[in-house]
Amino acid sequence: MKPQKTAIITGAGQGIGLAIAEKLAAQSVNLILNDLEEGLITEACKRISHIHGVSALAVSGDSSSEEVIEAMIQAGVRNFGSIDILVANSGITLFGAFLEYSRADFMEVTRVNQAGTFFLAQAAAKVMKDQPNGGALLFTSSVTAHQSHENLGAYAMSKAAIEMLAKNLVLELAPFKIRVNTIAPGATVTNRTILDPDYEKTWSEITPLGRPASVRDIANAAAFLVSDEAKHITGQTLIIDGGWSSVSPSPYA
Template identity: 45%
Template sequence: MKKYIVTGAGQGIGHQIAQQLMDEGHVVLVNDIDASLLKGTYVKAGDVSSPAFIQELVAYSETLPGDLAGCVCNAGVTTFGSFWDYSPESMKSLLDLNIQGTFFLIQAVAKSIRKSGKAGSIVVTSSVTGHQAHPDLAAYGMTKAALNQLVQNLVIDLSPVQIRINAVSPGATMTERTEKDANYLKEWSRLTPLGKPADVQDIAEAVCFFLSDKSKHITGQTLIVDGGWTSVSPPPQS
């Protein structure tokens, strides 16, 4: 049994990751900004764009059974917008959560793992938009590309204390949010070489692989899970 923090776990990919880890017998502290979405034995609602809240979250995790073995930095915001009129307000919210929140969550979790003297594994949820251009996602894609580089760079700092760090970049995925778009499944089935978008379990399997000992000699890597989309990269029609 290991103990993990999963942020952005109220629904979608984050919820599936947390559920899979619990099914494997691990202690999981689930976080989301929306308290009404949280389910599990150990939950803590709050905004992980706030460094102060991150400290509270990790401190609470230390009171739970077991040593902290890692986290999944899954919380993030997607903001669509044309480059020509993208607003400073949108940019601030994007950077605060996707960049600042992820950076300081990794820092706090890594310090907790280092204090225990045990090995650990951290996974960051990135995106195919951090690898390939996508219409109206210049700002968002920029943050995800930055996270890919952060993961690579932190190998220098985390490897000496036996903490691995990797990223998973999902492509089109069926979640509660994307299912609201009546054309999403049809359009992304057309665009994806394997013939359909991912489901949340496809992404969770990749994340849990990186958290597990099956990947004990893998660090600093980003795994794209997109059914082959980045190989051909056709944009959606809308």
């Protein structure tokens, strides 16, 4: 029997992160799950453990903080002896027009999306480099890193940055059998976006495949990229947007 893998997933209390956690749990991967909201992540871990019979441990808090990063890494090493997969999924979106955008908002987006991804990946890679089979890092970017979207300049900039990080890390991490890839979701129906009553209708009309993504669509792609089926794929970004970035009509039109 193949040994069970262990994955750290941030932003896993709901939405895309939770869907990725459920997909990996169904493949018998043990989980360290993080979310800013303690109640959400504790409940997610209980449910996943009950349904899939894997170990799912909750580490709540800001995933970009040094203390929480260390807690996640130690939870994986102490309880399972390895960290085989890291999905750096957590991030924030702060909308705002470029000419009025505040320094405070810009720095917060940069802190969480860029610095949080960078230093969590660094901490996980320090463990993976000493493992015989290395590991897989996966970052969550956005289609806005490829096509402009009104009032998302700072967010798009932060997401483009982590795509370049994934490409750059190939040079340093490939010798340790550590792969680094990125997914770039487009419009996706989540707990947050569904609050907009026009969201699904609008994006269905302007997406070539006729609907926005589901969280399962994104999770299926993520699970492939961190799996052994993708063991010769690294430094890549996979856009998952139903074809929207090929034509890019504005949702505000």
